[in-house]
Amino acid sequence: MSNQYKHRQKLVAANLKMNFDHLETTFYVQKLAWLLDDAAHDYTKVEVIVLPGFTSLRSVQTLVDADKLEIQYGSQDVSSYKKGAYTGDVSAKQLAKLGVSYSLIAHTERRNYYNEDDNLMMLKATRALEENIKPILCIGELDEEPRQSPDFEYLFKQLTPIIKRINSVGKQGVIPFLENVIIAYEPRWAVSNGKTCTPEYIQEVMTGLRKKIIEELGEEAAYRIRLVYGGSVNLNSIGNLIIQDEVDGVLVGKAALDAENFAKMIKVINKVLSS
Numbered sequence: 001m002s003n004q005y006k007h008r009q010k011l012v013a014a015n016l017k018m019n020f021d022h023l024e025t026t027f028y029v030q031k032l033a034w035l036l037d038d039a040a041h042d043y044t045k046v047e048v049i050v051l052p053g054f055t056s057l058r059s060v061q062t063l064v065d066a067d068k069l070e071i072q073y074g075s076q077d078v079s080s081y082k083k084g085a086y087t088g089d090v091s092a093k094q095l096a097k098l099g100v101s102y103s104l105i106a107h108t109e110r111r112n113y114y115n116e117d118d119n120l121m122m123l124k125a126t127r128a129l130e131e132n133i134k135p136i137l138c139i140g141e142l143d144e145e146p147r148q149s150p151d152f153e154y155l156f157k158q159l160t161p162i163i164k165r166i167n168s169v170g171k172q173g174v175i176p177f178l179e180n181v182i183i184a185y186e187p188r189w190a191v192s193n194g195k196t197c198t199p200e201y202i203q204e205v206m207t208g209l210r211k212k213i214i215e216e217l218g219e220e221a222a223y224r225i226r227l228v229y230g231g232s233v234n235l236n237s238i239g240n241l242i243i244q245d246e247v248d249g250v251l252v253g254k255a256a257l258d259a260e261n262f263a264k265m266i267k268v269i270n271k272v273l274s275s
């Protein structure tokens with residue numbers, strides 16, 4: 001594969017799930033920013049994204065704006081509808097007003113507990129993109145136990161609607177769309193239980209996914225999409241994961257809940273990427 005189109009920025013995201021209230025989240029973001037400042041973190045090399053609960057977004061926006069923080073933030077979900085009588089939903093437009101840059105979509109926990117599927121994922125992604133919010137689209141096998149090898153048939157089935165959507169916007173529109181799409185591989189068996197994938201396994205998945213996108217869309221388009229991994233990533237595993245050629249970033253849940261630990265993980269990323 002040629003690497004001529006390969007200039008993707010790495011990213012690391014903290015998925016805070018349903019853990020902190022808005023005061024705790026504010027404290028967390030502030031502390032993380034201090035720690036990364038101390039470490040002279042270069043945000044242009046590695047994007048840092050925090051995904052708090054909806055109730056914290058306004059506070060995070062205020063803090064980020066006031067202190068001009070380079071940390072970005074996003075939501076853990078977004079409505080598939082634009083506006084109207086959808087009690088409990090939060091629209092992409094409402095999120096955009098809060099300065100949200102990213103939206104996690106169809107996370108394995110949403111698929112598991114709320115039966116979200118690939119169609120809903122694409123509706124939500126479309127809503128997000130309409131408001132210039134970058135969707136982080138979660139795919140991955142649903143097995144409860146670790147797999148020996150990836151189920152590419154299943155993964156390609158999940159990838160198809162994403163590719164179709166990209167195709168449907170036509171050649172002219174393809175590149176801006178692709179640059180704003182992140183695909184997160186999060187196999188259910190690896191999320192929230194300490195059973196992380198090996199770096200080799202993840203590299204195999206990412207290479208397979210990118211090959212499939214190349215087949216469908218060509219190299220230029222395929223090399224724009226960022227492919228990230230999530231599932232029990234911790235301080236010990238992050239270095240070997242992030243240096244994999246095809247791994248453009250990581251989503252961290254549990255290990256990111258402690259700002260100090262998360263900052264340490266980001267320092268490891270900086271170290272391995274600069275060596």
Ligand code: PGA
Pocket residue numbers: 015186190191192193194230231232233251252253254255
């Ligand atoms: P985990 O969560 O790191 O706790 O497994 C990852 C995620 O859900 O994105």
